[in-house]
Amino acid sequence: MLTVRAPATSANLGSGFDVFGVALERPADVVRLKKADRVTIEVTGAGSQYIPEDPNKNTVGAVAEALDAPAHIQIDKGVRPASGLGSSAASAAAAAVGLNELYDRGYSREELVPIAAKGEAVVSGDAHDDNVAPSIMGGFTIATEKGVTQVDADIPLVACLPDIVVSTRDARNVVPETARVDQMVETVGNAAALTTGMHRDDPELVGQGMHDTVVTPARAKLIDGYEQVREAALAAGATGVTISGAGPTVIAACAEEDRRKIASTMLDAFGERGVDARVYQTRIGRGAEVF
C-alpha cells in the first residue's frame, strides 16, 4: 500500500490560458494505492457523491490504463470537484506518481505529466496539462507541447471557492475562438511579466501579469459576483485577481501581510451577493508527495 498527497492547482493565472499553472500548498487529495488484478476505485471526502467510481469515468482509471498498472485506488478528496482548483487533476496526478512507483515503471516526473493528462481528457474532453503539471512537479509550471518548464516560486495566494458549480467542459465552451492583435500583444506582455515575477518571487509583477481580456471576461459571466469579488480583493491590497482554472474559484496574489484581510473581504463580497463561499489562505507549494 502506497499513499500519495497531490495538491490542488490553479491553472491559467489569467494570461497563461492552457499553459500556466501553480501548485497550491493546500487543499490536496490523498490517494492510497494497492496492487490488484483489475482497477477498482473508492471515493470519499469533498464532493465524493458527484464523482464516479467507474474506472472508465474517473480520471485515475485512465491513468491506471495508460501505465498498465491495475490497482485498488482509494481517493480521499480534499479538493471539491468542478471547483477550478484542479480537482480531477489532483487525483490523476496522485495516481500517476503512485502507480509509477508501485509498479516501478521508471518514468520521470515530467514524463508522468502527459500520462496524468489522459485522465483530464476523460472529464473535460481535452488533455490539457496545466493542472497535472504543477500537481506532479510543484511550483509554477509552463506546460506546452514541447514539455514542462518548472520554477520553484513562492507567492502568497488567496483562493475563494463560491458555492457554485462550473464544469470545466462548460467553461471551455464559452472561450472565444479568436482574439484581436492588440489583445495578443497585451497577453504576451502580461505573460512575460508573470513569468519574471515567478522567478523573482515578486507578488506585484505576478499580480500585474494575471490581467487578461480574452478568456476571463467570457467566463466571468458564469460566476455570480465575480466582478464585485475582484474589485473588493484589489481594494484590500491584492496585486492581481483572476478566475482560477475554469472557475468558479477566484484567485488573488498578494503580499503576505495582506492575505488575511483579502480573504475575509472576498468572502464578504460573495456574501453580499447571497453566495456562500469558503476561502483558502495558501501559497505556491510542492508537487505530489509519496508516503
Ligand SMILES: Nc1ncnc2c1ncn2[C@@H]1O[C@H](COP(=O)(O)OP(=O)(O)O)[C@@H](O)[C@H]1O
Ligand atoms: N478523481 C476525480 N476527482 C474529481 N473529479 C472527478 C474525478 N474523476 C472524475 N471526475 C469528474 O470530473 C468533473 C470535475 O472536473 P472539472 O470539471 O475539471 O473540475 P475541476 O476544476 O475541479 O478539476 C466532475 O464531473 C467529476 O465527477
Ligand SMILES: N[C@@H](CCOP(=O)(O)O)C(=O)O
Ligand atoms: N486550462 C483549463 C484549466 C481547467 O482547470 P480546472 O481547475 O477548472 O479543471 C481551462 O481553463 O479550461
